[in-house]
Amino acid sequence: MKTLLIKNAKNIITMDREKNQFPGGSIFVEGQEIKAIGTHIPYETADVVIDARDKIIYPGMVNSHHHLYQTFTRNIPRAQNVELFDWLTTLYDIWRHLRPEDVYLSALVGLGELLKSGCTTVADHFYVFPNGVSDQLIDEEIHAANEIGARFFPTRGSMSLGKSKGGLPPDEVVQKEDDILQDTRRVIETFHDSSKFSKVRVGVAPCSPFSVSQDLLKESADLARSYGVRMHTHLAETKDEENFCVEKLGMRPLEMMEKNGWIGDDVWYAHGVWFNEHEITKMGHCGCGVAHCPSSNMKLGSGTIPIIDMLNSGVNVGLGVDGSASNDSSNLLLEVKMMNLLHNLQHGTTALSAEDCLYAATKGSSKVLGWEDALGSLEVGKAADLFMIDTTRLEFAGALFDDVSLPILAGTPKVDMTIVGGEIVVEEGQLVNINEQQIAVKAQAAAQRMFETAAKHT
Missing domain, CATH: 3.20.20.140 (Metal-dependent hydrolases)
Structure with a gap:
C-alpha cells in the first residue's frame, strides 16, 4: 500500500481522548490508516513525504x-x-x-x-x-x-x-x-x-x-x-x-x-x-x-x-x-x-x-454518524483525514498563542492542505482533482439556467 510521511509539524492537534498535542511531531500513514503519530516515530521515509514545518495539523x-x-x-x-x-x-x-x-x-x-x-x-x-x-x-x-x-x-x-x-x-x-x-x-x-x-x-x-x-x-x-x-x-x-x-x-x-x-x-x-x-x-x-x-x-x-x-x-x-x-x-x-x-x-x-x-x-x-472508530481524531488506527494551516500567513501574525483555537478565532476560514484517506485533495489552498475555474463557469451557467427557467414558469 502507498505510504505517506508528514514530518516536522509545528504542532499536531489530535482531539483524542486526552487531547494530546505533538509539537514538532510526525504522522506515518499506510493506505488510509495512521500507523504512527508523535514526536519520535520509527519512520524516516515513505512514498510521499510532506515537510509540515510551520504547519499546524488538525483532524479532518x-x-x-x-x-x-x-x-x-x-x-x-x-x-x-x-x-x-x-x-x-x-x-x-x-x-x-x-x-x-x-x-x-x-x-x-x-x-x-x-x-x-x-x-x-x-x-x-x-x-x-x-x-x-x-x-x-x-x-x-x-x-x-x-x-x-x-x-x-x-x-x-x-x-x-x-x-x-x-x-x-x-x-x-x-x-x-x-x-x-x-x-x-x-x-x-x-x-x-x-x-x-x-x-x-x-x-x-x-x-x-x-x-x-x-x-x-x-x-x-x-x-x-x-x-x-x-x-x-x-x-x-x-x-x-x-x-x-x-x-x-x-x-x-x-x-x-x-x-x-x-x-x-x-x-x-x-x-x-x-x-x-x-x-x-x-x-x-x-x-x-x-x-x-x-x-x-x-x-x-x-x-x-x-x-x-x-x-x-x-x-x-x-x-x-x-x-x-x-x-x-x-x-x-x-x-x-x-x-x-x-x-x-x-x-x-x-x-x-x-x-x-x-x-x-x-x-x-x-x-x-456512527463513524467514530475511524474519524474525528488523529490516532493510530484511524483514517488519515486531516487539514493543515500555514502559521506564516499574514492573518495569523500576532495570534500564535493557542494552536487549537487559532483557525477558529483568527485569520480567514480557509486551509492550506487537506488530506482524505492519505491522499492530498487540497494543496496550497487549491483543489487537486478538479479545475476550479472551469467548474465555476459551468456551475454558474447551470444555476442561471435554473433561475431563468423558474422565472418563466411563475
Missing part, C-alpha cells in the same frame, strides 16, 4: 448535515429575510427544474468548498426528485464525491406529501412511496460500504414531518434497519413545524417520530432547536444524535439550539453547514466560528470554548 472535520444541490440557489433575493416555510416555497419553484448535470456540478462546488475549509467527510441529505427527471440523482452526487476525493455519507431523502395531500412541497417534486422505497433499496445495495475506511456510506432520510406520510416514515425505518444503515431527518427546526405536527397530527414532532420508529442510537436529526427538556433527556438515554446548524438557524430566524442541556443529557451533537442556500456558504471552518460566537451570545462566554466547538465538528460529528 465532519459535516453532519448538508444539501449540496442547494449550491445553485444561493443569494437569491426573494429567499432572503424570510423564515423556513416561505424560504422553501420560494426555492421549490427553482429546484423543480433540477437536471442530473446540475446535481453533479452543484455537488462538485459544494464539496470543493468544504474540502477547502478542512472538511473531509460530508453527510448530505438529497430529497428533491422533480417529475420527469431521473430518480437516480443521488448517483450524480456520489460520482462527484468520488471524483473530487471527499469521504461521503449521502442519505437518500424523500418527499411524498405534496400540497394536494396537505403537505408543504409542490406536487411536482414529490414521489410515490413505492418508488421511493424501491430506489432507496437500490442506492443502499449499489453504494453502501460499511467497512471502517469506506469512502461511501448511505443513510435513509425522509425529509421532514411536513413532507412525508407516517406510513413512509414507518416503512423507511423498517427498510433502514433491515440493511443496518443509519436514519436521518429534519426535526424540531422551527415553531411552524411544531405547530404543523400538533395541529394536523395531534403530536409534537419527536412524539410523532417515536411513534413511527424514528428514535434510537441509529438516528440523527438536523437542527433540534425546539426540543423541550423531557425530549432532550429521552434523546440522551436512547443515543439519538443532532446536527447543529448555527448559520442556517440564524439566517432563517429559527432559534438557537439548547446545546448545553443536550450535552449535559448525553445527546451526541455534531456540526453541520446545512443547505448551501440557507447559509449561503459551504465552509465548515466558518461554521465552527459561528457556533462559538452564537453560544457566547446565547449561553455566556464561558459556556463553550473554541476547542469545544472544534470537538463538535470532529469527534462530535463522527459519533453522530
Whole structure:
C-alpha cells in the first residue's frame, strides 16, 4: 500500500481522548490508516513525504448535515429575510427544474468548498426528485464525491406529501412511496460500504414531518434497519413545524417520530432547536444524535439550539453547514466560528470554548454518524483525514498563542492542505482533482439556467 510521511509539524492537534498535542511531531500513514503519530516515530521515509514545518495539523472535520444541490440557489433575493416555510416555497419553484448535470456540478462546488475549509467527510441529505427527471440523482452526487476525493455519507431523502395531500412541497417534486422505497433499496445495495475506511456510506432520510406520510416514515425505518444503515431527518427546526405536527397530527414532532420508529442510537436529526427538556433527556438515554446548524438557524430566524442541556443529557451533537442556500456558504471552518460566537451570545462566554466547538465538528460529528472508530481524531488506527494551516500567513501574525483555537478565532476560514484517506485533495489552498475555474463557469451557467427557467414558469 502507498505510504505517506508528514514530518516536522509545528504542532499536531489530535482531539483524542486526552487531547494530546505533538509539537514538532510526525504522522506515518499506510493506505488510509495512521500507523504512527508523535514526536519520535520509527519512520524516516515513505512514498510521499510532506515537510509540515510551520504547519499546524488538525483532524479532518465532519459535516453532519448538508444539501449540496442547494449550491445553485444561493443569494437569491426573494429567499432572503424570510423564515423556513416561505424560504422553501420560494426555492421549490427553482429546484423543480433540477437536471442530473446540475446535481453533479452543484455537488462538485459544494464539496470543493468544504474540502477547502478542512472538511473531509460530508453527510448530505438529497430529497428533491422533480417529475420527469431521473430518480437516480443521488448517483450524480456520489460520482462527484468520488471524483473530487471527499469521504461521503449521502442519505437518500424523500418527499411524498405534496400540497394536494396537505403537505408543504409542490406536487411536482414529490414521489410515490413505492418508488421511493424501491430506489432507496437500490442506492443502499449499489453504494453502501460499511467497512471502517469506506469512502461511501448511505443513510435513509425522509425529509421532514411536513413532507412525508407516517406510513413512509414507518416503512423507511423498517427498510433502514433491515440493511443496518443509519436514519436521518429534519426535526424540531422551527415553531411552524411544531405547530404543523400538533395541529394536523395531534403530536409534537419527536412524539410523532417515536411513534413511527424514528428514535434510537441509529438516528440523527438536523437542527433540534425546539426540543423541550423531557425530549432532550429521552434523546440522551436512547443515543439519538443532532446536527447543529448555527448559520442556517440564524439566517432563517429559527432559534438557537439548547446545546448545553443536550450535552449535559448525553445527546451526541455534531456540526453541520446545512443547505448551501440557507447559509449561503459551504465552509465548515466558518461554521465552527459561528457556533462559538452564537453560544457566547446565547449561553455566556464561558459556556463553550473554541476547542469545544472544534470537538463538535470532529469527534462530535463522527459519533453522530456512527463513524467514530475511524474519524474525528488523529490516532493510530484511524483514517488519515486531516487539514493543515500555514502559521506564516499574514492573518495569523500576532495570534500564535493557542494552536487549537487559532483557525477558529483568527485569520480567514480557509486551509492550506487537506488530506482524505492519505491522499492530498487540497494543496496550497487549491483543489487537486478538479479545475476550479472551469467548474465555476459551468456551475454558474447551470444555476442561471435554473433561475431563468423558474422565472418563466411563475
